[in-house]
Amino acid sequence: MASMKFNKVYLDSSYSVVSKLEANGNIKNYDYVIDDYYFGLKTFEGAEIKMQRIVIDYLLTKNKNMDLIVGGDLSNQLAITSYMASKYDISYLGSYSACATFNSSIITLASLIEANKIKNGIAITSSHNKVAERQFRYPIEYGAPKAKRSTYTATGSCGVIVTKNNTNIKIESATIGKSIEMGIKDSMHMGAVMAPAAANTLSEHLNDLKRDISYYDLVLTGDLGIYGSKILKELLSKDYNIKLKNHIDAGSILYKKEQELYAGSSGPVSLPLVLFNKILKEKKYKKILVLATGSLHSQMFVNQHKPIPAICHAISLEVL
Amino acid sequence: MNKADYKKMIKKYTPKEDVLKNALMAFVSGGVVGVISTIIYVIFLRFEFDVTSATSYTLVILILLSSLLTGIGCFDKLVEKFKCGIIIPITGFAHSITSSAIDSKKDGMITGIGASTFKLAGSVLLYGIVSAFILAIIKVVFYG
Structure with missing residues (x-):
């Protein structure tokens, strides 16, 4: 199995956007809470793209010199993340490991930074309950009784700066x-x-x-x-x-x-x-x-x- | 641990569904839907509709109600409470069509609404028609 050590890779600022449901949960003080699943747009997919863009926009105010965005989401062909990335003049690499995408993105960035290929990058991921329901299960308004063992897809986006500069x-x-x-x-x-x-x-x-x-x-x-x-x-x-x-x-x-x-x-x-x-x-x-x-x-x-x-x-x- | 042992092991950690409770709820709520439709049907008969049109109008009203409730976003919450009692009758059929249509609205008239409206209801229609066809043949062969 592939295990590796890193000597000079750090995590800098992060930013989280969530929906009201998560904000009412156990964890408080998220950076940004959206009012409804549409987030002022016409489609749920558009809302998920907008959540990701808010994260990236914030992280770019912290550090403008980003070499690479690595990230992914649950949508087919990583459409959400790819559409998000089209707004920025930064190299982009999509990564899919379903719900393990955040770690796969960070590992990709950390390896590149450790090898001195890049200096800074952003790892980003998102999921949107309605986008996932539509794709993996039933139409949104369709009332299929849920099993107790099933889980509920969280709505939100989270990104972090991966960098070679020392942080804590x-x-x-x-x-x-x-x-x-x-x-x-x-x-x-x-x-x-x-x-x-x-x-x-x-x-x-x-x-x-x-x-x-x-x-x-x-x-x-x-x-x-x-x-x-x-x-x-x-x-x-x-x-x-x-x-x-x-x-x-x-x-x-x-x-x-x-x-x-x-x-x-x-x-x-x-x-x-x-x-x-x-x-x-x-x-x-x-x-x-x-x-x-x-x-x-x-x-x-x-x-x-x-x-x-x-x-x-x-x-x-x-x-x- | 091999696959068979693992399957056995996870059974212990798989919560049991309240089958009896859900079935009972479906029995009661399905019965309530039946009572409501009978009331509507009887009202139509009072207003001197004949039996065939009273039946049709009753169905139309049930379809209208469940589609309306789906459209304003209540029906899925009702299903959570009342289980399959409101999914099995024609209310559930209308609900599956309306919810699919709403869901695919943004994907275009042809590729969205046109292609996806019968996504869930399609199987009900297909197998309904096939079984009706088989029953009709049996009827013709055995009873003339």
Whole structure:
């Protein structure tokens, strides 16, 4: 497996845009809250592009000299991110790892910076509940009863500057995961689809870098949800002999319980929202392992009843 | 852990749906839809419509109501509460057509509304017509 160490890659300013639903959840003080899912535009897709542009516009006021934007979203052909990028005079590279896109973008940027190919870049991701529903499930207004194991795609966009200039958050190492398929065909049960990938990447990361799980103050997973987190813990203790203690799942804590959004939130934006607006702001943890998990299904293969592969990319952050 | 063991293991962590509760709710709410349509039907009969047109007008009113509720964004919330009791009757059929049409409005008249309106209802129509055809053949063959 591909694990790598970085010596001079840091995270600078971040910016988060969310909808009211996320703003009413567990985490407060997002940078920008949009009033409705249309965000003043005619389509949901347009609204998602606008959210991404607000993030990029803000980050460019922090540092104008950006060499590259790397990012992605859930839409087919990464249309949202690509349309967003067309507004800027900056090189752009699309990246798709479903809900693990944020980490794959950061790993791409960090590798380029470490190799002295570029100096600064922006990693961005977004998801929009209505855009995802339209593409992966039913028409927006169609009332299909939801299963308890299903997750709710979060609406928002989050971006961060990855740079070689010293800041207080260092990207210390990363592991690129394998595509893992354990025979699960149920696209509603994404926690069960993704947990084996998370377990595999975590164990490979620890093996490659010769570390014990106690090295990390916190393991932050992306959007396994309430049930996926439990599956991960059992998998780790049974198959890998790892006892996961300091664990937070971003998807499980983004919304409040009273919001009754099934097993929690999903979507590539869930993880960075929790990472930047809660974990890093609290300043409680020094060494954080961020495991972004993604379910790599397409509607076509779900219809063909094929088992779903999943991916998990890890980055290790050090708060200096 | 192999795939079979994993499938067994996740069963433990898969929340059970309240099948009985949902079915009961669907039974009651479906019955309520039936009662409402009967009331509408009886009113039509009172106003001296014949049986065929009273039936048709009752259906039209149910379709109108559910499409209207879909359009103003209430129907999906009602389904959350009342489950399949309002999806199985013609209200659900109208709902699937209206919601698909609204959803594809921005994708153009032909490629959007034209192509996608029957996205969900298409299967109901196709298999409805096919089974009607088979039943008709059975009727002709056995009962003349």
